[in-house]
Amino acid sequence: MRQAVAENLTAVVRDARAGDEQAWSSLVEAYGPGLRAIARRFRIPPDQVGDLSQATWLQLFNGIDRLQHPEALGSWLAVTMRRFCLHAVAGRERECPMTGLDEWLVQPGDAPETGLLRAEQAASVRRALARLPERQRQLLWHMATDPDARYTEISARLDIPVGAIGPTRARALGRLRRLLLDEERASHYTHQSGS
Template structure:
């Protein structure tokens, strides 16, 4: 469903709602790779990914009648999968099959690779930010370093019309998201 229009997607979701097995198959075919990628981002062990996928699809199956925007099914699935992944990761932190003797192991967030993961994420964000146009990069920097700043302040600091701040921010975040996804896909291919 890569080159599917919003209307086509809504029709597929409505058909799935009505019990059309081919519509369900199309949804699974279209979104399962994206959901697996989300699980990989959370470093979910391969033996658990299938369970999380099944739980996500079951959640959609049980709630498809309540889905108000059928064309947003992809976003809904992604959010649901992320929630299941977060829950799985949190559960992993609580499980301890053997008694932990060292204090450093019991500290939340002090996993041996947590610093490495944070450093990799920060480097990825820096690389993506460096690829943004100067105007977008400066706006995101101002908004990140002073999140309480009003648009009038940002306008004065950046020499940007107030009406351009929201659209520029949206374009910058969209481009940043795409760059980060591209970077992550490239990392996964290596």
């Protein structure tokens, strides 16, 4: 089914716009697993994943008439789901994971708008990381590039007491999350005032 949707995405989106329930079911079947994977990368509790997915589909339902490029649907859904996940994480004051940043890099075969979107997201993360204090930036870098490293190894590499790693990581991720949200708000405000 996913292959069929990918091959006929324009037609499936057109049918969904017209209210075809089978078209909507096909879209959910094709893109639903990807949305759940995004939520897992944000460590969203399983009982909230369905709510965030549903909110993402509701956004599409309400805005599908404005979707000008059906081939960008997957990117649009992914960005919308990430935003809902970020807001959910911010609301709970939980850590925002560093895993999953690789997906923001441009992949061979991406549509031009997908590559541009990923490049913009990667640039936002790099800018936010650059604004972190050096110790926090180093800690996040080591934990992101070697996720299986034990705290004792990180402590030895960075000269940080083992007991300080968890709290330092939590502060760093909280600050990174706030910087990214501030940048997203500023970008949204700039786009609104420019229109």
